[in-house]
Amino acid sequence: MTVLADANLRLDANAVDYVLLALYFALVIGIGYLARRRVSTSLDFFLSGRSLPAWVTGLAFISANLGAIEVMGMSANGAEYGMPTAHYFWVGAVPAMLFLGVVMMPFYYGSKVRSVPEFMLRRFGPATHLVNGISFATAQVLIAGANLFLLASVVNLLLGWPIWVSVIVAAAIVLTYTALGGLSAAIYNEVLQFMVIVAALLPLTIVGLYKVGGWQGLVDKVSGGPGGAEQATSWPGNQLTGFDNDFLSVIGLVFGLGFVLSFGYWTTNFVEVQRAMAAKSMSAAMRTPIIGAFPKMFVPFIVIIPGMIAGVAVAEFAGENKEALMSGGAAPSGATFNNALLLLMRDLLPNGMLGIAITGLLASFMAGMAANLSSFNTVFTYDIWQTYVRKDRPDDYYLRFGRIVTVIATVLAIGTAFIASSYTNLMDYLQQLFSFFNAPLFATFILGLFWRRMTAAAGWTGLVSGTLAAIIVFILTESGVWTLPGQGGAFVGAGAAFVVDIAVSVAVTYRTAPKPAEQLSGLVYSLTPKADRTPSRTGEDAGWYRNPTLLAGIALVLTIVLNIIF
């Protein structure tokens, strides 16, 4: 991120902008304080007492993911690759979110587990549970630190605050509301953050489009640029995948991004699943990712399109600058694609809107970190402390412990933020972490869900060997033994983890004894009565617009339509 400093990114914020920013953070802390009054048990703190309506958890579901990587990274991708970036949403997220809602949520919610690792405990036993719990907790602290560092470096660029001041101020704000109000505060703030992000980016997009002459004007300008006409439509996306052949590129997108990576991320990542577990009924839990899928479909329009507009309208990307950047060099202007959104804000927004845009960006970075913290404290308290260290204490002990763990995790995150600051390519590092942990987890989970014979020993051996396979691929690509273009390394690593995990699990299963069938009800598809995995259709869950399967169908059709149009 140090390259950023070369371009002139200092935004011209004045008193009004700061007041708008301060108002937001006053509300955020206020929500934490108000949410605290409703926290009386550990379930309230960690899972919001399973009481939230589906639209709230649905918005939080995508908001928890709408952080630094999404907003800055995807607008950067938009400036560089154009519309094919939308695949990260339409292929890489929506199908997996629908699958999570319709197929997997009945098991997560129906089994009344409090976390994804706890599901692994019930299905496979303590060894798998411990492996999963520890790896998840570790990953969360690392990712929280990375989020914190990204946040601080943007504050540093935009407003000129020193990095260490922004790290500590941001950490203090996030800590205040998550430690006070637990998951409810985190979720409510995620919903609020979503609104501010939309309020910031939607006007920016509309005015930007107006400036470049509407959609047609943007298409013409992008087609005339160094990327060519291919950037104005989403398929086949050869520049994004690094394949020359159209057919291979489509296959790569659908199976690599659409299946292994995205299903692995969305269906087993507790940061996301926790939001759905906080819903007030099975039907609401199933609807959470499905409702989230609707805004998710349209997020590319306010994230990618501003990036594309910046690519053609901002002076720093004009002429030779964009060509140099696209061929992997440095632009004479000093700008990088990561700056696309900031530069467009600088060019277009007057004071007032500028304050709201800054608020939106900072809010999204904080939400990312709050999501890490709230899932970390749940897994650490329930899955590690309560299960293996201090069993059978009264509930308020765990509530108090959860708050203390939140404080400790924040301090650790400040530490990992300074570790993160030593990496130059933070995004790749984060993506790599996901491929280590989520791809094998997804393989183990899906196999255990549909194959009743799969044994406890197969659970943990599969996980460990899958992660090892991804790490081996990572070492091979890093050391240059095996060269892969673009994001190819993470794709292949995730694929290898998935295949190795399945192979080892099958091999181990046939050598060990399965769990008795009566212990697996509610955890394995074929052993769960249909009535137990069907959501209710009465009372607050009545009405066609609350039917998860129907909603998922509508979402799928809309996504296909979007793919055809663009």
Added chain:
Amino acid sequence: MTSTPPETPAGTPGGTPGGTPHETPRRTRRAGAFDIRLVIALLLGVYGLVLIVLGLGFTTDDEIDRAAGVNINLWAGLGMLIAAVLFALWTWVRPLRVPEEGGDEPAE
């Protein structure tokens, strides 16, 4: 959560007057100020008003020219104000009902 437990009658003593029928009847009360929709309405409403004032009186011609002649503050402010009103209306038409203190989770 598929069927209403058979032992639960259709209403509970001291139930909710005018409340919607619940899957598992339990005592509810109107949530006070702590409804996220009101918080959203408050935030967007204040943002909207501030932006409208800025757009009408304090946005310079230079700033408007930069944005291809669009007064972003004014239009975005109007949009946010409308969104705020919609959220407030939603809160008013469909008030949030939360279980009374001590209300347990419904049995599965």
